[in-house]
Amino acid sequence: MMCKKMLALPTVKSRLKYLRLRYLRLWGVSLCAPVILAACTTVHTGPIPHEPIKNAPIPTPIAQPEPEGPPPVLTPTPDPVLVTPPTQPPVPDVIKSAFSSLPHWGGGDLSPALKSFKKSCQVWAKRDDHKPLSSAHPEFGVYKDWQPACNVARDLAVNHENAHSFFQGFFEPVTLSNPDSEDGSGLLTGYYAPILEARRLPDAVFSEPILARPTDMAIQRQPRKNINALSAKVLAYGRPIDVFFLQVQGSGQIKFANGDMYRVAFDGHNYQKYTSIGKVLVARGDLPAHAASKQAIEQWMARVGPKRTRDLINENARYIFFKTEYLSADEGPRGSMHVPLTAMGSMAVDPKIYPYGALFWVVTKLPQAAGDYNGVETGVLLSAQDSGGAIKGPMRGDLFFGTGDDAGALAGVQKHRARWYALLPVQLAWALNGTILPVS
Structure with a gap:
């Protein structure tokens, strides 16, 4: 574990008091008004089908005289004793937040991150308050530690201004470091939900089945080369x-000829x-490593035709099975956290290293257009809400770009080194006292 000490910091209590006042001022709320935080509500959704289907003013109080009581009993006043008051630590007028040195903070739209965080809160509302988010990493705290932020986020309108004030008011960034990398960085790739043209019956072009999960476990465990249209529904x-690429992405949409x-x-x-077929092609010299998109x-x-394509696909023995769901407007597919993914926010x-719902500020290069392999350095705030077969190890992330060809064009060229920062509730971040958070 790598550690780095920061300058002497105010106490957690003074920090929380300051942030609470700062957040209220940002929202124009009277500092004299009580703030009542309610628990996160649970959003109930219906069952998922498995088969496709086509202010009266308040009167001014009147002062009432105090009731007369018995005359006070006078007692002698003792001689005063001089007591030296305890020395109180000064509370600074301005507390410098680590956000001030966070690369690219405030430069991008934080709306997707607020949208995705609200969804995480819906899941956490069903959890035991005292259960840890991660048994391996207690630094992420228990669900109750995140509850104040969830209570406020629940009724917050999703826009950049609200999101920026919210995250900066309730969280503090903590640096992550990757012991498996010389410079301590990680890797960020991209994925998306494709829209496939499909048919109900096979033909010469639409010949590959999209299969439901087999009812027989012995069949389900067969390698890819042994699975076909007779293996399952x-x-x-x-x-x-x-x-094949639908299976790589893990979910998508299908569109039949009738619409x-x-x-x-x-x-x-x-x-x-x-097995990554991209790595296979690079190892064989069929593609350069920098362009294996x-x-x-x-x-x-x-270029090589269906037979060599089939042989290459079979190099990856992993096979993915699917189920059909109704489409919901403006919502992505459900990730491993069982919430709809948010484009550029999930x-x-x-999950063996990072708990679902955890927030990360990732500084990396992102493509600005299709074919942009270089990208432009920026920061993006993301919720950990999914997992993947190729997403293993510390500081390894896969950014959800959205649905359709435009999202796919960007996701397909996203592969850059990245610096990671965890956004923790203030009391958890300050308890670390500047320690670099371990990642494995």
Whole structure:
């Protein structure tokens, strides 16, 4: 574990008092008004189908005379005793927040992060207040530590100004360091939910089945090369390349010829080892390491034909099964935290290291357009709400870019080193006293 001490800091109590006053001023709330925090509400949703279907003014009080009581009893006053008052530590007028030195803080839109955080709070409201978010890392505290922030976020309108004031008022950033990297950085890639053209019956083009999870565990555990349309219920047929990349992304949407659209969501896998076909192509010399993107792999497949494409796909023995869901407007697929993912506000992490719902400020390069392999350095605030077969180890993240081809064009070229900072509730961050948070 790497540690770094900061300058002497005010007490947690004074810090919390300051932040509470600062946050109220930001919102124009009278400092004399009591603030009542209510518990997070639980949002109930209906069952998910498994088959597709097409101010009277307040009167001024009148002063009442105090009731007359018995005359006071006079007692002698003792001689005064001089007592030296205890020395009180000074409370600074301005407490410098670590946000002031956080790279790129305030430079981007924090609305997606507020939207995704509100969804995490809905799940946490069902948890035991005293249960830790992570048994491996108590630094993330218990659910009750996050409750004050959730109470305020619940009724907060989602926009950048609200989000910026909210996060800066209730949280403090803590530096993460990666012991597996020479410079302490991590890696951020991207993923998205594709929209596939599909058919109900197979033909020469739409020949690859999208399968439901088999009822027989022995069949479910077969490697990819042994799984076919007879292995389980077929939800739809798509192009082989499209279906493979649907499995890589983990969820998406299917669109039939008559215009009907449904979501296909992750419903399990075959417990086989995941192998990156991009790395296979690089190792064989078919693609350069710096350009092994989704687009480059698709171009290679189109060039070599269906047989070599099938052979390459079978190099990855992992197979993903799906279930159909109704589409909800403006909502992404459900991640491993069982909440709809938010474009540019959710990411997949290794849940063995980071708890679902944890907040991270990630400083990295993000593509500005399709084909932009270089990207522009910026910061993005993300909630850990998903996981993935290839997302393993400390400071390894996968940013959800959204749904459709435009999101896919950006996700396909996202692969850059990244510096990570955890946003913790103030009392948890200050308890660390400047310690760099361990990550493994």
